[in-house]
Amino acid sequence: MSGLNPRFRQALQAALERYETPFYAYDLTSIQAKVSALRAAFPQAELFFAMKANPRLGILRRLLGLGVFLEAVSLGEVRRAYAAGFKRKEVLLNGPLKTPAMLAELKEIGVPILGLDSLPDAERVTRHLPGSHVILRVNPDLPVLTHDHLATGRGESKFGILPQDIGRALKIARAGDLDVLGLHVHLGSALERAEDFHAGYALMEQLYKEHGPFEVLNLGGGFGLGLDLTRLAPAALGLAERLGVELWLEPGRYLVAEAGVLVTRTWGLKQTRRKFLLVDAGMSHLLRPMLYGAQHPVEPLYKGGAPQTFDLAGPACESGDILAKDLTLPTPKEGDALAIMQAGAYGSSMSSNYLDTPRPLELLWTGEEWEVLRRRQSWESLLLEEQPGEGG
Template sequence: MSIDYKGLVEKYGSPLYMYDFDYIENRYRTLKEAFAGKKSLINYAVKANSNLSVIQHLAKLGAGADCVSIGEVRRALDAGVDKYKIIFSGVGKRDDEIEEALKRDILMLNLESEAEMKRVEMVAKALGKEARISIRVNPNIDPQTHPYISTGLHENKFGVEIDMAKRMYIYANKSEYLNPVGIHFHIGSQLTNLDPIKESAMIVADLVRSLRAIKIDIKFFDVGGGIGVVYDDETPIPERAYTEAISEATKGLDVTLLCEPGRYMVANAGAFFTKVLYEKNNDGKRFVIVDGGMNDLIRPSLYNAYHKIEAVGAEGEKTPADVVGPVCESGDFFGKNVPLPPLNHNDIIVVQSAGAYGFTMASNYNTRPKPAEIALQGGTDRLIRRRETYEDQVRLEKEFLE
């Protein structure tokens, strides 16, 4: 699809996030078809891109939601996700969040410690309700991804070991207020090697078999962890190979297979547009200074993440340049030594693969407004979040001025 970058920036302003909803739909259908013949539920990981219109688009296709805060649970419900397709995960849930999740009767709460299980039981008892739960098992498998997004090793804060998980399931099965219906593992994000997923699934499936042997009926087998996408030269895992590995591991188990794609769905559906303010040379070092900053898209600064960067319509010999923003931090950059032609004021830079962990991690640092978000669908564009104003930012503070 040919995108009129210049026209969109003229219409909606800069900086700007754009998401291709047709691409998102294609990704959902491709993954769902890879599960053909198997009981499955695709729970979109809301943290990747939590715009209500994005969630609604996936909900209409049949997706559930994986949420890591009560705010994300509310977003999923507001966007039309069926309550019985919503999972509430996360290491630290407050009692009031647990209470609200139980009252809203979502599919299940994903537990990460024995202490959390006891809190959920206590809250459920006070409400006179039964809490449907799953337990996040730590298979201790190296996911071979960036250490900041690795989650399945002993050294990470997530999940419980196999022996602890079994004790928790036995306790929950005996409890009047807990109903252990699921099992979960999540070894990391941006996974491009199938072997760690396959190995983890085998370990966790064996645990399910041992639980079934003692009459604990696990109905949902939840494979967390993100299927990797192409930012640069990665080779992603084929969808069919992914689903077949999970199916093989769970052979003979009558369970519904759940997965939690976020980045897979939206990363390459999105792009971030920013305008050139001017160029600058420091003793031969070339900088292209743009109006977007690390507060808008922090992945390059936070993870040293690579995003393909292109200049729209500019011509001439390309030379290396650091693409940097106006924020007062040395880490305020989108790319370093990026080959770019000579650029002028108001030329447009496109940062590709920005649909996941872009806007959701944005901030108001330096009192900068969060950018607008737009959707492209069926050849038309529409606004799905207006640009913030200064008044939006100070609204919660102004009333306290003396």
């Protein structure tokens, strides 16, 4: 995997002179290049960015300018999408549960395209939002090679409607005056094998022949960072052409992961039965290593001494607060900085206030200057919702 872009690295060095660590930093030119790569591989496809990967308004607005739509999975994300300037038809709302209260609020603020995830989901939408444009999410019941928490297309996953129940779901939707645009499959995340996608595509072709015709084929996302799109695109484009449908894709991590880094400073070495390098970023800022066992490359932003091997330990009072294991780096001095790579997706969006930790500053490098996407959260703001005597 390639290291930091030299210009971005230079910009990070300048940012370290101005901003307190830890902070997230994103390279806009990397995001633009990923959009171009997807457009080159899938020229006929509509792209819906899975905004849970990185929901910063400054990034969403730039994607809108590039003609990329949004995939949301919560009411809050729909509101954020509208705040960023997206129209209802440019937002697809997926997710396993849509409560009556949620559907009532959507009726007030504007109903996006709805992804129906179950038979009860379809029944509720027909009752509360008849006439809506919808797609049905298929659970293909297929094995895929990824972390168990990311394998959304397995039969034991909570997501989607099993193939044998698609007919019932369509009957419910059509009887309730819903406009069924097509079917949707999302096999999982961080998938590196084209074979996993091809198996999903074959099932979708069968379902379209059995239950079609439809207008849209949504093949989801889940593209691993090392996936060769040239091995995937011909099968997806060929399927859409054979079915005579518009192709939709939902890239998330693929678009933004490599654009982002979490910058942290080192604050000393510690030796128990293992050797640790203590840093000021931890699980409250970057949860993926603890949650998924995710491995993030780390690049030093300093010139250090002789190489040593250690675990990168955050400040949380948790044994699992380890951002990298068996990491070999030049020996740093106190205050030297590291860039934790591939942190542009599910880094900030999964950050928390655990241990009363303010969420970090987020910056965007435009190629010319730094833009603040989100200010560092103040500690005082953590107390605002706990003022005595205020109603709920």
